[in-house]
Amino acid sequence: MAPKKLRIRGEAQVPDESKEPATEDEKWLLVPGKIENFTYTGKNVRVPGSLIGAAIRKYWPGMYTPVLGGESKLAYTWEDFEIAPYPGFTSAADAVIKKFWRNYRVATEHKERADVVLRNMCRKLTRQQWYNQRITCIGHFYAEQGVRYTKPEIVQGLAPAMTIEDFMSVVPHWADNNKRAAFMELVKNWVGENPDFKAVSDRNKANRGNQGTHTAGSSSTDRYRERLGKKLGRELGEMEAWMHMKLVTPRPNEPRPAPEMKPVMNGAGRHWWEGRRNGWKQPSGRRTEQHEVGVGAHHGGAVGLGLWPSRRALNGKAAGALFLTGGASAAPISIRCSGWELRRSSSV
Known part of the structure; x- marks a missing residue:
């Protein structure tokens, strides 16, 4: 008897054009932060990072050729998006940015700063998509076997190792059809078949902190401080907000602070x-x-x-x-x- 599949949540997607704001005033109003975040007010505002991540996945070019007649390359960074072509747009990056501004707006005096913040967010979130997708694929694969693994368990390596074939059985919708070959290149990175990627990954693991978890979720430090200040009824300094956000007791399967x-x-x-x-x-x-x-x-x-x-x-x-x-x-x-x-x- 086949195991009963567990219910899994689908990935966030960009809104259809028919559901996008019809006028500029209907768009969500943002205020650019210092480096790589936006703040906003009002209800039912979609977190900007969520839409950016969904747009990066939707307009992922897969493999592209940087130099005419040269070797094809896996689009992995935002710089790749800025070079890689995408049908109907000047580049894949152009597609992501235009989708963003069809749903958000900023005051005229903030537009120049907003463009800088948006690019910074795109640079950070592009790499983050592939890290998150590996975790999502592992969760989906084992959910189909009737076994639930949480993100912390997957991050800590508690889920059994998967093969290329396992990953290719749970290819996400945005990488199906003509991008499956490119997605397989991502998978080869995940399973350690790309020696260059593995060397960088091992170096980053050695440099990664082990100070437990935080409570901010996807919120930036500025937005977290603003929200916590409203809750406490006073303005918070950066250090106090950071300590509130950071000092969370790690779960049993999460790393403990080391000397x-x-x-x-x-x-x-x-x-x-x-x-x-x-x-x-x-x-x-x-x-x-x-x-x-x-x-x-x-x-x-x-x-x-x-x-x-x-x-x-x-x-x-x-x-x-x-x-x-x-x-x-x-x-x-x-x-x-x-x-x-x-x-x-x-x-x-």
Whole structure:
């Protein structure tokens, strides 16, 4: 008896032209952020990144030939989209951008900045599509076998390895028909058959952080701070919003924070300290988050250090400081950053 297939959610798609806004005023109004995000107000606004991702998949050129008469190449980056042709448009990138502006608008004075932000988002989200698609394919493949694997489980490698044939049995709609050969090239990257891609992947894995999860979802840090500020009824500083977003206890199958070795320099020489997270109390007695620093030698003596969010940072102020104080014979060492105080601790 064949296993019962599990219900799976379909991928987000771009809206049909018949459902797009008929006038400029009907489009969703955006405000460009600093680097690679838009903010918006109102209800039922589609997250810009969602539409961009769907458009990148829809207008993916697959394989293209950068140089006339040259070898074909897999379109993998936004720079590839800017070169690769697409029927009805000057390039695949042109198709994505025009689809975006058929659904969104910005104030005239923001248009130049919006174009820069949009390109930055497209550059970031293009690579992200292939990472996400691998996870989606794995989830869909095993759902058809009656087994459910969540994204964290797939990321942690808990799902059994898949072959090229397995992946090609769950080709997404946007890569079917004339793009199947190009999709197979993506799959070869995923299964390790492309040595160049594997070398880059191994390097990135070694550099990747292991600080657990966050609660922002697909929201940018600016939008997350704005939303949290409305919820709390006050304006938040960047450091406080970041800490709210970042400090989430990892699930059992997710990586835990690892000790981090960092150099601390002063006139007396070089000292290494090991940071590890522990629960503690602020000087005010309120329970919060601590980064407590291990023991290091300084002029033959022990150095005890503790890391506190400064009160000004906790109150949403931008100003704050990180102070590092050495042992009994040491002169104080000062390191400045936003929102932290690193003080001597008697507990280490």
